[in-house]
Amino acid sequence: xxxxxxxxxYLVKRTGEKVFLECVQDxxxxxxxxxxxxxxxxxxxxxxxxxxxxxxxxxxPEGYSVSREKKERFSLILESAxxxxxxxxxxxxxxxxxxYEQYFGPGTRLTVT
Amino acid sequence: AQxxxxxxxxxxxxxxxxxxxxxTYSVSGNPYLxxxxxxxxxxxxxxxxxxxGDNLVKGSYGFEAEFNKSQTSFHLKKPSALVSDSALYxxxxxxxxxxxxxxxxxxxxxxxxxxx
Numbered sequence: 741x742x743x744x745x746x747x748x749x750y751l752v753k754r755t756g757e758k759v760f761l762e763c764v765q766d767x768x769x770x771x772x773x774x775x776x777x778x779x780x781x782x783x784x785x786x787x788x789x790x791x792x793x794x795x796x797x798x799x800x801p802e803g804y805s806v807s808r809e810k811k812e813r814f815s816l817i818l819e820s821a822x823x824x825x826x827x828x829x830x831x832x833x834x835x836x837x838x839x840y841e842q843y844f845g846p847g848t849r850l851t852v853t
Numbered sequence: 854a855q856x857x858x859x860x861x862x863x864x865x866x867x868x869x870x871x872x873x874x875x876x877t878y879s880v881s882g883n884p885y886l887x888x889x890x891x892x893x894x895x896x897x898x899x900x901x902x903x904x905x906g907d908n909l910v911k912g913s914y915g916f917e918a919e920f921n922k923s924q925t926s927f928h929l930k931k932p933s934a935l936v937s938d939s940a941l942y943x944x945x946x947x948x949x950x951x952x953x954x955x956x957x958x959x960x961x962x963x964x965x966x967x968x969x
Contacts, residue, residue: 744896773956780862782943782961783897790954798956830896839955840885840947844896 743767744845746831752851759818761848763831769843770836772814774798774806777828777847789814790836821852855880855948857927859960866934867968874929874963876944885947886927887957888918892940900942903927914938934967941965 747762765772771790775783775798785798787806795806803825807815814833818825828849832842856879866872878884888900901912908920918929929942944960 749894775959780961783959785956788954788956796954832897840887840945840957841899841902842897842957844889844898846894846896 746845757821759821761816763814765833769833771834771839773832774816775830826852855946857944857946857960859963863964865966872931872934876927887945889943890940936967939967
């Protein structure tokens, strides 16, 4: 069974802190994605990666960075967390040739106070 | 760019009644369309997709969706709703920006509430 896991289900951080959100997939997928989910806005793509050490900006990359050192792991980094980054963060992965067939992790609900 | 719209924030239906969750799309070229469901405190789960072929697509948990090219719609349907169908439903469309990398663009979501 396919599996995408995220390091934390709930996270509370203070303004200005550096935050790491980790995502691991066990399906040997080339593509990985980070989204944020906000009520009334749906899912918005932050960053994606189509290979190790490769990354591309999504629709809302400001305030975020990513790291992909290994194929199975994709990290989202908030360099200096702000209250407007309070949100649900979802990680997903997909095979190389069908990047639209995505498998999602359970999400991390981040609260920045 | 490709986009989808979900005109209803919430849909209420009684258990046993048919349900419809609406989605309209705007694309250039042939659309690849998807439905995902999110149960409380869970990630998104794939329900079904339309790429080509029969306009009526069957998916998981008894759901189906009807692709209508003339109305640019892809509505999600189920003949008989269950209380356990209560969840957040997202419509999505494949987008291919200038980079050539295929990605998904999601709608804003529709909350389905099925009452006993």
